[in-house]
Amino acid sequence: MSDAFNSDCPAREVLDHITSRWGMLILTALGNGPLRFSELNAMIGGISEKMLSQTLRTLVRDGLIARTVEPTTPPRVSYELTALGQGLTESLQQFLGWIRQNTVEVMAAQSRHDRQSAPSR
Numbered sequence: 001m002s003d004a005f006n007s008d009c010p011a012r013e014v015l016d017h018i019t020s021r022w023g024m025l026i027l028t029a030l031g032n033g034p035l036r037f038s039e040l041n042a043m044i045g046g047i048s049e050k051m052l053s054q055t056l057r058t059l060v061r062d063g064l065i066a067r068t069v070e071p072t073t074p075p076r077v078s079y080e081l082t083a084l085g086q087g088l089t090e091s092l093q094q095f096l097g098w099i100r101q102n103t104v105e106v107m108a109a110q111s112r113h114d115r116q117s118a119p120s121r
Contacts, residue, residue: 017062022047022055024092027064027081031089034068034080064088 004011017023025044029035035043041052056079059065064085070076081089 014062017058018064018088018092020055020058022051023059024096026052026055026059027085027089028092028096030065030079030081030085031093034078036076036078040079059085 003009004015006012018027022044025047026040029040029043037049037052037056040056041047041049044052047055056065056067060067060079063082065079066082068078068080070078
């Protein structure tokens with residue numbers, strides 16, 4: 001049985017890949033179907049080409065994303081979720097939905113905390 005709380009457990013590595021800064025956004029972006037590298041890069045604001053490339057390689061290695069190269073000149077490469085990735089993305093959609101619904105409330109809590117924690121003058 002895997003235990004992500006144990007630092008030696010392989011589940012920790014999987015958790016790290018999925019919840020990395022870019023992993024969740026890439027997986028969610030592919031939820032609507034295959035995309036090319038340039039489409040992903042344009043869709044995900046702030047990600048560098050290097051980080052996009054590294055994260056895609058990791059998620060392909062994990063079996064969550066499939067990389068398809070079409071034999072054209074130049075080669076056309078697209079990425080799409082595997083069945084494993086599709087199952088995961090359903091859960092991620094719910095998670096991101098919660099974030100969308102509660103961002104304003106979280107930001108208000110942060111502001112309250114910051115005001116209460118500010119040193120008195």
